[in-house]
Amino acid sequence: MWKQYIKTAWRGLLKNKLFGILNIGGLAIGIAICIPLFIYVSHELSFDNAYKNKESIFRINLTAKASYGVAPTDENWSTIPNAVGPTALKDVPQIKYAARFFLDGFGEPSNLRIGQRNYTETGLYWSDPSILNIFPAPFVKGDSAKALSNPNSVIIAVSEAKRLFGDDEAMGKTIHVSSSTGGTSHLLVTGVFQDYPGNSSFQGKMIAPIASTWASHLRWQNASFETYCLLNNNADPEVAEQALNKMVVNNVDSADRWYSLFLQPLSEVHLYSSSIKNVFDDAAKTDTIHNIRNIGLLGLVIILIACINYMNLSTARSEKYAKEVAVNKTMGATSIQMVKRFYAETALMVLAAIVVGYLLSFGSIDLFNYVTEKHLPVSALFSFNVLLALACIWLVVTLVAGSYPAFMLSSFSPMTLMGKGSGKSSFELLFRRALVVLQFSCSVILIITVIVIARQMKFVSQKNLGFAPSSVLAINISGIQEQKEFDALQHSLKNIPAVKEITVVQNVPGRMTSLNSLEQRDNPRNIIALNTCNAQHGVVSTLGLKFLAGKDLPEKIHENDSACYLVVNKKVIDFYGWTPDEAIGKKVYGWQNNTFIIGVVADFNYTSLHQPVGAYLYYESNSGGEPYNDVLVKFSTSHFSQTMQQIEKAYKKNVPMTAFDYQLLDNVIDQLYRADRVTSRISLLFSVLAIFVSCLGLFGLTAYSAEKRKKEIGIRKVLGATIFNITSLLSKDFLKLVLVSIVIAVPVSVLLMNKWLNNFAYRINISWVAIAIAAATAVIIAYITVSAQAIKAAKANPVDSLKTE
Numbered sequence: 078m079w080k081q082y083i084k085t086a087w088r089g090l091l092k093n094k095l096f097g098i099l100n101i102g103g104l105a106i107g108i109a110i111c112i113p114l115f116i117y118v119s120h121e122l123s124f125d126n127a128y129k130n131k132e133s134i135f136r137i138n139l140t141a142k143a144s145y146g147v148a149p150t151d152e153n154w155s156t157i158p159n160a161v162g163p164t165a166l167k168d169v170p171q172i173k174y175a176a177r178f179f180l181d182g183f184g185e186p187s188n189l190r191i192g193q194r195n196y197t198e199t200g201l202y203w204s205d206p207s208i209l210n211i212f213p214a215p216f217v218k219g220d221s222a223k224a225l226s227n228p229n230s231v232i233i234a235v236s237e238a239k240r241l242f243g244d245d246e247a248m249g250k251t252i253h254v255s256s257s258t259g260g261t262s263h264l265l266v267t268g269v270f271q272d273y274p275g276n277s278s279f280q281g282k283m284i285a286p287i288a289s290t291w292a293s294h295l296r297w298q299n300a301s302f303e304t305y306c307l308l309n310n311n312a313d314p315e316v317a318e319q320a321l322n323k324m325v326v327n328n329v330d331s332a333d334r335w336y337s338l339f340l341q342p343l344s345e346v347h348l349y350s351s352s353i354k355n356v357f358d359d360a361a362k363t364d365t366i367h368n369i370r371n372i373g374l375l376g377l378v379i380i381l382i383a384c385i386n387y388m389n390l391s392t393a394r395s396e397k398y399a400k401e402v403a404v405n406k407t408m409g410a411t412s413i414q415m416v417k418r419f420y421a422e423t424a425l426m427v428l429a430a431i432v433v434g435y436l437l438s439f440g441s442i443d444l445f446n447y448v449t450e451k452h453l454p455v456s457a458l459f460s461f462n463v464l465l466a467l468a469c470i471w472l473v474v475t476l477v478a479g480s481y482p483a484f485m486l487s488s489f490s491p492m493t494l495m496g497k498g499s500g501k502s503s504f505e506l507l508f509r510r511a512l513v514v515l516q517f518s519c520s521v522i523l524i525i526t527v528i529v530i531a532r533q534m535k536f537v538s539q540k541n542l543g544f545a546p547s548s549v550l551a552i553n554i555s556g557i558q559e560q561k562e563f564d565a566l567q568h569s570l571k572n573i574p575a576v577k578e579i580t581v582v583q584n585v586p587g588r589m590t591s592l593n594s595l596e597q598r599d600n601p602r603n604i605i606a607l608n609t610c611n612a613q614h615g616v617v618s619t620l621g622l623k624f625l626a627g628k629d630l631p632e633k634i635h636e637n638d639s640a641c642y643l644v645v646n647k648k649v650i651d652f653y654g655w656t657p658d659e660a661i662g663k664k665v666y667g668w669q670n671n672t673f674i675i676g677v678v679a680d681f682n683y684t685s686l687h688q689p690v691g692a693y694l695y696y697e698s699n700s701g702g703e704p705y706n707d708v709l710v711k712f713s714t715s716h717f718s719q720t721m722q723q724i725e726k727a728y729k730k731n732v733p734m735t736a737f738d739y740q741l742l743d744n745v746i747d748q749l750y751r752a753d754r755v756t757s758r759i760s761l762l763f764s765v766l767a768i769f770v771s772c773l774g775l776f777g778l779t780a781y782s783a784e785k786r787k788k789e790i791g792i793r794k795v796l797g798a799t800i801f802n803i804t805s806l807l808s809k810d811f812l813k814l815v816l817v818s819i820v821i822a823v824p825v826s827v828l829l830m831n832k833w834l835n836n837f838a839y840r841i842n843i844s845w846v847a848i849a850i851a852a853a854t855a856v857i858i859a860y861i862t863v864s865a866q867a868i869k870a871a872k873a874n875p876v877d878s879l880k881t882e
Contacts, residue, residue: 100387101430103773104478106766107376107383108434108470113445114376115466116457121369124276124347133308134211134343137161137175137321138353139300145335146594146604146667149691153353155303157338159287160295160328161321162205162304168324171317174307176211177287178204182256183301183589185706188556188735190253191241195736197553200237200282201254203290211307212279218248219268228289232268237282254285255556255735262289278346279305297329300336303355305343314340368752372449375763378519380470382767383430384478385512386774387423423479424471431471448758450751510814516771517818517855518825523764524851525826529843530757533834536841537750543681543690544586545621546742550710551585552728556735569727570710575720578711580615582695583703586683587745591703595652595692596667605652605692607668608683611702612695617644617678619711626657627676630697641669641698644676648692665694672696682839685749689838709742756833768855772862775811779863782807800868808863815859819852826851 125131139157141148162175181187181201189196202208206225216224217235224232231252238247247266254262264285273280287293292302308317321338341353348366435458442453457463557563570579584590590608597603614632617624622644631642643665650660657677664672680690696702712720728737790803798806827843834840 099773099776100426101433103383103386103770104380104427104430104474105433105437106770107379108431108467109437109441110379110445110763110766111376111470112435112438112458112463112467113442113453114372116442116453116460116463117445117449117451118369118373119462120276120453121348125278125343127274127277128212128343130211130307131343133173133310133312135306135308135314135317135340136343136346137165137304137306137338138341139336139338141300141336143606144604146596146606147335147592148606149689153339154300154336155350155353155355156300157302157304157336158297158300159292159302160297161325161338162302162306163295164324164328165306165321168327169317169320171308171312171314171320172306173309174207174210175304176205176208176306177292177302177304178202178208178281178284179287179292179302181254182555182706185256185555185584186553186738187254187256188553188738189241190255190734191250195734196241197736197738198237198254198283200234200280201256202281202284203287203292204281204284205287208279208281208284208305211305212273212277214270214273217269217271219270221268221270224268225284225286227265227267228286229262229264230267231264231283231285232270233266233284234270234272234282236272238266238269252283253734255558261558278343297325298333306340314342368756372759375759378523379763379766379770380474382516382519382770382774384474385516386770387426387478389509389512389774420475420479424475427471427475427478431467435467444762448762449755513775513811513814514818514821516774517815517859518822520764520767520771521819521822521851521855522826522829523760523767524854525822525848526760526830527757527764528847528851529826529830529834529841530753530760532847533837533841534750534753534757536839537686537753537837540682540686540839542586542746543623543679546586546746548711548714549619549742550712550724551707551740551742551745552710552724553706553738554581554708554732555704555706557732562732565731566708566728569731570708570724573712573720573723573727575713575716575723576710577713578615578619578709580619580709581613581705582616582707582709583611583705585707585709585742585745586620586681587685587742587749590683590693593668595649595665597653598666601667604667605648607649608691608693609668609703610693610695611697611705612644613697613705616695616709617676619709620681622681623679625677625679627661627674629676630695631675634697634699636699638699639671641672641696641700643672643674643694643696644678645674645694646678646690646692647680648690649694650674650677652692669696686839687749687837768858772858775859775862776865779807779811779865804864804868808860811863812856812859815856819855823848823852 125134128134136155137157139154141152141154143150143152156179159177162177165172166175179202181198181203186197186199187201189198204225209221209225213221214234216232219232224230233241233247241247241252242250247269250266252264252266254264262285272282306317308314318338318340321340325334325336325338341350348369351365351367438458439455442455442458445451446453554563554566557566567579567581570576590610593607593609594604595607612630614630616622617629625647627644630644634640634642645660645665647657649665650657653660653663653665655663660674660677663674665674681693682690683693710724712724714720724739725737786807790798790806793803793806827848830843834843
């Protein structure tokens with residue numbers, strides 16, 4: 078029986094090619110998009126599932142208390158003091174292993190030298206050896222139990238061994254490491270391990286013992302270390318968390334106890350950490366559970382619109398189906414048999430769409446990678462999970478999209494043959510109109526989303542940040558250990574004709590700074606958070622900061638001068654209630670002693686526009702401070718390539734033992750908005766697809782309407798109706814539905830976009846101009862779609878439609 082149903086369905090598809098193509102095309106596009114979405118969402122949800130003890134692994138985080146001035150409000154941080162891990166192993170019985178680690182350079186690339194070759198490295202972690210007990214990795218060479226027992230040892234991933242040593246043996250080779258955080262180290266390769274999978278929260282490419290660094294000295298205040306722990310079997314995480322905070326109380330005076338600790342399950346680290354700040358990597362994260370849900374929801378919207386197309390086109394042809402149903406029922410067919418017949422047609426059409434969509438997905442996966450800046454492999458399309466998901470999609474879409482046509486059409490009465498029932502009902506018409514409204518409401522919401530995001534990103538790109546990042550080059554100098562190399566490099570750079578200004582900074586705007594606090598002299602409990610950056614003379618002019626009073630950091634400080642000279646932003650002097658002129662020569666309190674403000678600059682956005690401007694200062698003193706990481710070079714771009722060659726030549730001549738690593742400051746700032754760019758691209762892509770699929774349905778409905786009213790159109794043309802009259806007649810009903818869609822979509826989209834914009838401290842307001850543009854776009858697209866078929870029907874020869882009368 079099912080074989081006969083399929084034959085009948087196939088004949089129906091061949092007889093109605095246009096509707097078959099429209100339905101299959103819409104579903105295929107939806108499926109082609111959903112396949113990479115499924116792969117991506119599956120990958121994100123699979124993070125850390127490979128670890129056998131994943132239920133017992135936790136990251137130890139802290140809550141920084143605003144009352145101590147370390148943050149504007151209470152904040153959760155993923156980095157904690159290095160004393161927590163070792164002390165917890167002794168004082169918290171629930172903890173079996175604890176491992177601290179930090180990324181060498183805290184985000185600045187490390188400098189490696191192997192033989193006569195220089196490399197940069199972004200995956201070197203200094204860690205406790207117990208990291209391998211918490212995040213085990215299969216060893217290709219070496220003994221995992223002993224590989225990190227020597228303080229000067231290092232283990233490397235297979236991919237790093239290939240990159241650094243090629244086909245040569247890596248074991249026993251020495252790697253010279255120089256960085257601002259680790260100084261100079263000579264590490265012996267004692268192990269090679271398989272790369273951590275892409276869905277692991279820990280991604281160390283090189284691991285060296287933390288005991289060989291400055292971090293071996295335990296401190297309870299410097300929160301610079303990520304720390305994971307593995308609890309004993311059946312240990313209660315809440316009890317362990319209470320024991321951790323009791324440990325803090327026992328070891329830290331109340332006056333310095335600016336944080337409390339809490340445990341975060343490993344299963345939540347990847348997708349549920351958007352509210353947890355990493356003070357050394359504050360770039361916006363794209364992989365959060367909210368983004369995963371939104372991307373999945375957008376994919377479902379496309380599938381929903383495609384399903385609506387199918388139901389609309391099927392029910393629109395109800396009069397043609399009515400006689401078929403009536404004949405079959407007259408011949409003895411039951412309603413159940415007719416339901417099966419229409420489900421067979423849907424199943425056949427969805428299967429064809431899945432095959433076409435699967436073939437299209439080989440291209441759509443590349444498009445998805447470009448839009449999201451991910452790297453989904455094409456090989457993932459052949460995985461069992463994808464094939465199983467396609468089978469599920471086939472079943473679900475068949476049941477959902479085929480439900481209404483099957484049950485509605487199968488209910489037609491045999492009386493249809495006698496003209497006493499056409500199979501048409503007001504409910505059917507209302508339902509079809511509701512589906513069109515739902516389709517275009519989704520489309521209009523996406524159009525408004527695209528416009529608002531585009532305007533916000535334009536605002537971000539054009540906003541005056543308070544400094545000038547253009548034409549400024551940041552050269553990584555974290556690997557320079559010799560003062561003579563440092564001085565020689567600066568001298569050579571200054572002699573390049575295109576170079577206008579040079580300065581040296583701890584970090585550039587857009588990257589981490591040191592977190593401290595300021596307090597009122599007469600009221601020490603009145604505290605604000607402070608960002609500090611060690612710098613040298615020229616920082617104001619190189620970055621293009623605007624002076625409100627005073628001057629730049631001193632060009633040279635006398636060797637006996639113990640003062641710390643400051644250039645502060647306006648937020649600092651506002652905290653103390655000074656005018657810019659009054660602030661010159663004043664001291665700040667709560668940070669360092671013997672400080673003197675010598676310059677005041679206007680507030681500038683040293684981080685992304687997601688965050689408000691806070692108190693910030695540049696400082697310089699003989700006593701030193703945080704290490705310098707970058708030389709900033711402001712240069713003329715009129716001969717960019719030539720100037721870059723001269724700068725690279727100067728670097729390699731004066732600093733031959735480290736790799737030349739640089740970034741344009743514009744690019745550093747641009748990286749702060751990577752997640753927003755991805756959101757913008759995704760919104761644009763899905764808007765185009767949603768509108769296209771919606772228009773396929775609208776095109777089909779218009780074609781059917783024109784066919785159904787063919788005789789009416791012929792009579793009207795005979796009586797003198799123009800093409801415009803006929804087009805307006807066929808278009809107005811559909812355009813009314815689009816207008817209803819706009820009325821529904823506008824408040825929903827405004828609500829959603831205001832929620833998104835609230836993530837920015839500096840944002841646009843949603844204007845009625847943007848809404849009007851979105852509405853006009855939807856109306857124009859719908860009108861063009863409808864008119865294409867309406868004009869075709871209006872141009873038809875009325876003789877052809879009336880000759881049978």
